[in-house]
Amino acid sequence: MQKSPDMKTLALDQLLRTSARNEGVISFAGGLPASRTFPRSGLAQAASHAILEMQEALQYDWPEGRRTLREQVAERLQARGAEVSADEVIITNGAQDALGLVLELLAPPSIQVDPETYPGALDMFKRHRCAVGVKPAPVRYCMPALQNPRGYSASPEQRAQMLEAAVVIEDDAYAELLFESGPPRPLLADARDKVFHLGSFSKTLSPGLRVGWLVPPQEWLSAAREAKASRDPQACGLSQALVEQLLSSPKFDDRLASLRRHYRSRAEQLLAKLPVLPRVHFSMPSGGFSVWVTTELHGSDEALLREALKRGVAFDPGCLFRPTGVGDLTLAMRLSFSSVPEADIETGLERLANTLEAVTPSRQRRQRAA
Amino acid sequence: MQKSPDMKTLALDQLLRTSARNEGVISFAGGLPASRTFPRSGLAQAASHAILEMQEALQYDWPEGRRTLREQVAERLQARGAEVSADEVIITNGAQDALGLVLELLAPPSIQVDPETYPGALDMFKRHRCAVGVKPAPVRYCMPALQNPRGYSASPEQRAQMLEAAVVIEDDAYAELLFESGPPRPLLADARDKVFHLGSFSKTLSPGLRVGWLVPPQEWLSAAREAKASRDPQACGLSQALVEQLLSSPKFDDRLASLRRHYRSRAEQLLAKLPVLPRVHFSMPSGGFSVWVTTELHGSDEALLREALKRGVAFDPGCLFRPTGVGDLTLAMRLSFSSVPEADIETGLERLANTLEAVTPSRQRRQRAA
Numbered sequence A, B: 001m002q003k004s005p006d007m008k009t010l011a012l013d014q015l016l017r018t019s020a021r022n023e024g025v026i027s028f029a030g031g032l033p034a035s036r037t038f039p040r041s042g043l044a045q046a047a048s049h050a051i052l053e054m055q056e057a058l059q060y061d062w063p064e065g066r067r068t069l070r071e072q073v074a075e076r077l078q079a080r081g082a083e084v085s086a087d088e089v090i091i092t093n094g095a096q097d098a099l100g101l102v103l104e105l106l107a108p109p110s111i112q113v114d115p116e117t118y119p120g121a122l123d124m125f126k127r128h129r130c131a132v133g134v135k136p137a138p139v140r141y142c143m144p145a146l147q148n149p150r151g152y153s154a155s156p157e158q159r160a161q162m163l164e165a166a167v168v169i170e171d172d173a174y175a176e177l178l179f180e181s182g183p184p185r186p187l188l189a190d191a192r193d194k195v196f197h198l199g200s201f202s203k204t205l206s207p208g209l210r211v212g213w214l215v216p217p218q219e220w221l222s223a224a225r226e227a228k229a230s231r232d233p234q235a236c237g238l239s240q241a242l243v244e245q246l247l248s249s250p251k252f253d254d255r256l257a258s259l260r261r262h263y264r265s266r267a268e269q270l271l272a273k274l275p276v277l278p279r280v281h282f283s284m285p286s287g288g289f290s291v292w293v294t295t296e297l298h299g300s301d302e303a304l305l306r307e308a309l310k311r312g313v314a315f316d317p318g319c320l321f322r323p324t325g326v327g328d329l330t331l332a333m334r335l336s337f338s339s340v341p342e343a344d345i346e347t348g349l350e351r352l353a354n355t356l357e358a359v360t361p362s363r364q365r366r367q368r369a370a
Helices: A007-021 A040-053 A067-079 A094-106 A119-127 A156-162 A218-231 A237-248 A252-276 A301-310 A342-359 A362-369 B007-021 B040-053 B067-079 B094-106 B119-127 B156-162 B218-231 B237-247 B252-276 B301-310 B342-359 B362-369
Strands: A090-092 A110-112 A131-133 A139-142 A167-171 A195-200 A212-215 A290-295 A332-336 B090-092 B110-112 B131-133 B139-142 B167-171 B195-200 B212-215 B290-295 B332-336
Touching: A007 A301, A040 A237, A040 B040, A067 A090, A067 A212, A067 A237, A090 A094, A090 A218, A094 A119, A094 A167, A094 A195, A094 A212, A094 A218, A094 B218, A119 A131, A119 B218, A218 B094, A218 B119, A237 A252, A237 B237, A252 A290, A252 A342, A301 A342, B007 B301, B040 B237, B067 B090, B067 B212, B067 B237, B090 B094, B090 B218, B094 B119, B094 B167, B094 B195, B094 B212, B094 B218, B119 B131, B252 B290, B252 B342, B301 B342
Parallel strands: A110 A131, A110 A139, A139 A167, A167 A195, B110 B131, B110 B139, B139 B167, B167 B195
Antiparallel strands: A090 A212, A195 A212, A290 A332, B090 B212, B195 B212, B290 B332
16 A cells, blocks of 8 residues: 655656646746647547547446557557557557556566666556666667657667667657658567567647556566456447547648657757856657756755755656666756747756856856856 | 356257247346347447448457547446546456456455356356355355346445455346436546446447457456457457447437337336236335246256247246355246247246146145135
């Protein structure tokens, strides 16, 4: 039994919630897709069609999800080099649900992650009582297509290293949002028998729909379907019917290309202005929604965020992305360019610059100035 | 690690799937709401509105769900006598997801259930390595408003017995579908501090939407929200926005009244023809979708279902509802009147009668005839 939530997470959660409700706060937090990219008219049309014409979208359906949607996911993976059939795809409530299924199946005592990784995964590992670290372990969780929060694509050497683990959980959530190319070959294509591949339409269509997928190794397929059946027991039928219709449109790939251009342009806007922040390090991401910014500061992420909120700016504190016990690292933050209004970027960064100046010990400021 | 699914469940699952795909089979299986009761035009209108006008329905939202919907659920529970505020409601992907959250929180080593109970719950208890039986245990899972599969409402004595457990999981899924009245006072109203109350809009609106709720005891609220955040991390935003709109319509209670009449009438139709089955026992349910039919036969549920499918009729085999080890019971079946086409009832029951005749040992037939 675990009645008390983690106090650190809770405090940060409260801070971020408060900031989200405060219209005076410019937020680089959350890693949300831009609401204005949601294909509203296409979705509205698809919803009418699904509700009025697709009988089974509103009824109980099989746990693994709609056949056509599974075919579409399989075809998209095939186009990237993976041998996957529709029968091997399980539709989930987004990638997080897929990760939960994998942990339920594997119940790994330990797992290897990147030095910074997706907080939702870290949280889930903790809840599954799974020791998390950066040293090799039988199970490896990774994001080869595009790493969150650092925003790089894995090199061939990094991919080979990832595949050294006995079992690999490949989180493909941002694969369609590389700025310069379509989605890369998934690890699944190189090691079908040991990769649990998970993905999502949250970044490319809408997170509110909660549609993602899991492709387990074949020997785990029956168990994974059974686990899904027990859990929910299916992803939202209406959402699946919407995604299915949008994927079947010849415009879907144009949409992806347009999203890539959109987010690249937002990234460039943020990056161009980032040098206003004092004593930080960052590099242009290869895709996705965010840039990872390290500082030369030590101390409390929570205190830094509190100071920032006082000045009307929010970000995702670095500690959320780091497994505990990776050593005494300097403070870092993830700044998302994906959903902050363009007109707010400059003011937001000025506020953040003021925050960093204010919390930097005067000795450190002088050293740098010298 | 559990790679191999349960073979009994798998065999039955395959049989029921095959029958569902076979248009020649008349199915009393599944316990599905009648598709024709789905409020399609209301949902289509609500979907357009949600997609085009409700910004946040398509975006990431807080794990506990939409504020208005939580208020609506709380108000409906208040009207039934329970002291519940909107903050204490967590919106889930249906009641099954809510049950999963409760098990994640409590991790009970054992649980008390009715002699026959909801198969999805039994399955989930097994996956959580929880011993299940009919003897008193610290955690009690029950359906006081309307028991599935037996279709009765708990008496005051039965309710008092349920509340003897240290923790009670109250599954309220069918509470709105009593034939003769509105939903009864929930156990939650009598023991706010030890009841985990779970419910769903799957029976009253549409299961494909996947919207339900959990009201935990107050001391578990933070942990339950955190568990939900880690799990999915939210119920479908679009579905929530649809349910919210339909609940806010003054016609919603008329809709419930009309559903009650509809299902009562279907129940009466089935019950009127049930006597065609030889040597079975049943009674009129007080609500819901199904009637529980016991036979005087011993042997294999799977074999009986196979024989029935050969003759073009399907049902939910009794073993699915029974915790293992409750003794050598006679074969039983759940027959759902909720979604079988009216015109098929008579033929379906004739086929089932033929099946029962065919599998009854001749000695038993003669005894009865004597």
